[in-house]
Amino acid sequence: MILVVFVMGKRTLTGATMKDRKFLKIAFFVSVYVMVAILLSFLLRDQNRKTVQQQPQVITYEIAQMSDVFKLLWEKSIEMRSGSDSLVAGEKDAFLITTNxxxxxxxxIDLLTGEPARYYLLARNTGEMGPRIATLVVNGNMLVAQFHSTQKISDNTTWGAAEIMAIDLQSGLLWTQPIRGTHGADLIVLTDDTVSVDGSGDNDFLFDLDSGRIIEDREKSGHNYTLALEDQIAYETLRGGFIRVVNRETNATIWTSEFIAYTFYQAVFTDELIILGSSNSGVLGLNKANGEVLWEIEDILSNFVVSESAVFFMTNDMELVAVDVQSGEVVGKITFSQQEVENDFKNQIQVAANDDTVLVYLGDGQQLMAFRYGFGERDTAVNFQPSFLFLQIPPAFRPSVFTIKEIKKP
Structure with missing residues (x-):
């Protein structure tokens, strides 16, 4: 059509007056503009149609049944990073790693309302993309973050290796330490006294929680490493899937457990129990005094979290289950139903909890739900300092010193 208008315009211009020629020129350019606009609209409409077709449908979950010990507080839609260590709950707040x-x-986010109270950006100044935060672990007011390495790691180098950062949620950064010879950590165990790191390289580490001092730094021996150290009592894993407790002062073995699992993906210490997540997708509770297995639960879909009275996890039947921390007896559950739609989201189920609030993230539905457990009284005041942390690590060849800046909420 544009070609026809162009040819007709040329023929007409040869015998037209000056005024007619000017009009025909304007008409010609207008027709060209209109045709280009129509062509672009068709192209954009086709592209939008393809984009819509490529977007996966999102599963949404509903609460089918809920025990009386639970109460829904709020529900939010958010896209979190995949992984069972991307969501943790402190005493008053939850922390999550997003997909940025x-x-x-x-x-x-505030546990009571689900609203983002502040945005915390933990990053290292080692490149535009920077190393991603790999793991978050919390214990009361202590938050531990693990960063991936910034380069390919070989031997026992500290340059560009993974790092551990400890933050007091009331006062700010405590310390940071490189994980020599590793690009990350396979397991981090946080207790009241120590931080145990099962490095992905050839070494395992045990740090003092308050100071960051390295208590142990030793080469791996199979799956042997120290999970925790309390008053010179060491809790160790042994090759073959056992737990051993040793008095470090006398080097005497206090007890050795029966076979549990070849690997563990979680370990939580309470005053009386050791609760382990094993490689066979189960959770079990050990008597801390003698190593006796008190209870064991299989078919666990998610990570698990421990409060003062209960252990929470998601099962393969899409149920949030609360079991008594001492006996393993089921004391409450929430059953979720879902819409049957096809989607391409990977099913990512995560849980987090403090003493009376439980969070459940249903990844393929991008749903984050909070439940009150037990309906206990709770202080609603939120007192958190500083209001914004920007933790910046200099390049790896310089001393690993952090700066903390307080920045207004964007």
Whole structure:
């Protein structure tokens, strides 16, 4: 059509007056503009249709049944990073890693309302993309973050290796330490006294929680490493899937457990129990005094979290289950139903909890739900300092010193 208008315009211009020629020129350019606009609209409409077709449908979950010990507080839609260590709950707040790969933001949300109270950005100044935060672990007011390495790691180098950061949620950064010879950690165990790191390289580490001092730094021996150290009592894993407790002062073995599992993905210490997540997708509770297995539960879909009175996890039947921490007896559950729609989201189920609030993230539905457990009284005041943490690590060849800046909420 544009070609026809162009040819007709040329023929007409040869015998037209000056005024007619000017009009025909304007008409010609207008027709060209209209045709280009129509062509672009068709192209954009086709592209939008393809984009819509490529977007996966999102599963949404509903509460089918809920025990009386639970009460729904709020529900939010959010896209979190995949992994069972991307969501943790402190005493008053929850922290989660979002999918922003470039900046790897850690978002803090109020447990009572679900609203983002501040945005916490933990990043290292070692490149535009930077290392992603790999793991968050919390114990009361202590938050531990693990960063991936910034380069390919070989031997026992500390340059560009993974790092551990400890933060007091009331006062700010405590310390940071490189995990020599590793690009990450396979397991981090946080207790009241120590931080145990099962490095992905050839070494395992045990740090003092308050100071960051390295208590142990030793080469791996199979799956042998120290999970925790309390008053010179060491809790160790042994090759073959056992737990051993040793008095470090006398080097005497206090007890050795029966076979549990070849590997563990979680370990939580209470005053009386050791609760382990094993490689066979189960959770079990050990008597801390003698190593006796008190209870064991299989078919666990998610990670598990421990409060003062209960252990929470998701099962393969899409149930949030609360079991008594001492006996393993089921004391409450929530059953979720879902819409039967096809989607391409990977099923990512995560749980987090403090003493009376439980969070459940249903990844393929991008749903984050909070439940009150037990309906205990709770202080609603939120007192958190500083209001914004930007933790910046200099390049790896310089001393590993952090700066903390307080920045207003964007």
């Amino acid at each position: 790969i470039r900046y790897a933001p850690v978002v803090r």
